[in-house]
Amino acid sequence: xxxxxxxxxxxxxxxxxxxxxxxxxxxxxxxxxxxxxxxxxxxxxxxxxxxxxxxxxxxxxxxxxxxxxxxxxxxxxxxxxxxxxxxxxxxxxxxxxxxxxxxxxxxxxxxxxxxxxxxxxxxxxxxxxxxxxxxxxxxxxxxxxxxxxxxxxxxxxxxxxxxxxxxxxxxxxxxxxxxxxxx
Numbered sequence: 001x002x003x004x005x006x007x008x009x010x011x012x013x014x015x016x017x018x019x020x021x022x023x024x025x026x027x028x029x030x031x032x033x034x035x036x037x038x039x040x041x042x043x044x045x046x047x048x049x050x051x052x053x054x055x056x057x058x059x060x061x062x063x064x065x066x067x068x069x070x071x072x073x074x075x076x077x078x079x080x081x082x083x084x085x086x087x088x089x090x091x092x093x094x095x096x097x098x099x100x101x102x103x104x105x106x107x108x109x110x111x112x113x114x115x116x117x118x119x120x121x122x123x124x125x126x127x128x129x130x131x132x133x134x135x136x137x138x139x140x141x142x143x144x145x146x147x148x149x150x151x152x153x154x155x156x157x158x159x160x161x162x163x164x165x166x167x168x169x170x171x172x173x174x175x176x177x178x179x180x181x182x183x
Contacts, residue, residue, distance in 0.1 A: 003131035006124075009033075009068060010110035011098035013081065015088060021096055023130055026064045030152040031126040032145075035068040035100075035112065038087045039077060040120045042179035046139050047121035048093060053142070054149060055095050062153045067097035070112045070120065072182055108182070119181035127152050139178040 006023050014020045023031065034051040036043035048067070055065040071079050081099070088097060100109035115124070118137040125134040125148060134148060175181075 003127070003129070003133075006031075006126045006130055006132040007114050009098055010101045010114065011068070012101045013099050015081075015085060015097045015099075016094055017096035021064075021066060021098065023126060026126075027130045028128055029060075029062060029064045030058075030128055030149060031064045031066065031124075032149060033066050033068055033124040033126070035070045035115075035117060035120055035122040035124065037069070037071050037073070037120045037180060038084065039074050040180040041175060041177055042139055043121045044091070045177060047123065047179075048091065050140070050142055050145060051095065052093060054145070057146070058149060058153065063149060065095040067093065067095060068100055068111060069097055070100035070109045070117070070122075071102065072108050072112060072119070073180065117182075119179055121179050125149065125152060127155065137179060137181070 008023060009021075011020065032051060032054055034043075034047050036048055038044070051065050051067065054063065058065075069084055077083070079102070084097070084099065087093075100111045102109040106113075115122070115135060117135075121138065123134065123136050123140055123145065124132065127133050133152060
């Protein structure tokens with residue numbers, strides 16, 4: 001199987017960065033995308049702190065860490081820029097965060113639909129060449145994600161494997177400590 005190019009993120013705006021980011025502009029670095037919602041218990045307790053830790057451990061030249069605020073429920077409570085800005089400030093999230101575009105009348109935001117995400121949190125890893133290498137819904141072990149990032153950081157852009165890792169987990173119900181599944 002040939003590597004699958006990562007699809008563009010469809011964002012309406014960006015926080016914690018002076019300029020909008022694109023996956024194309026991040027080629028040459030491994031990219032960790034953490035798709036989250038402010039009211040998702042697994043996002044707040046595990047995946048966002050894990051992304052912050054990855055940002056601290058790996059050099060910015062090797063790893064770009066970005067958040068994707070992708071709201072599919074409780075739009076009134078968490079769907080405003082002001083609410084997200086306050087959330088990022090309170091939780092001291094300093095890496096760039098894009099806001100997934102949500103079309104009027106559509107339940108799921110565009111990037112969430114494009115990547116066929118099962119819910120939040122969803123962790124996405126993209127290699128230096130811009131290929132999707134992992135997409136996982138739910139909680140992932142810190143050591144595992146660290147090892148996966150290190151393996152991708154260690155690869156050269158011309159020496160990429162022929163497979164895309166897919167470690168999707170089985171069904172879960174609504175929201176729990178691991179995440180919020182699209183019902």
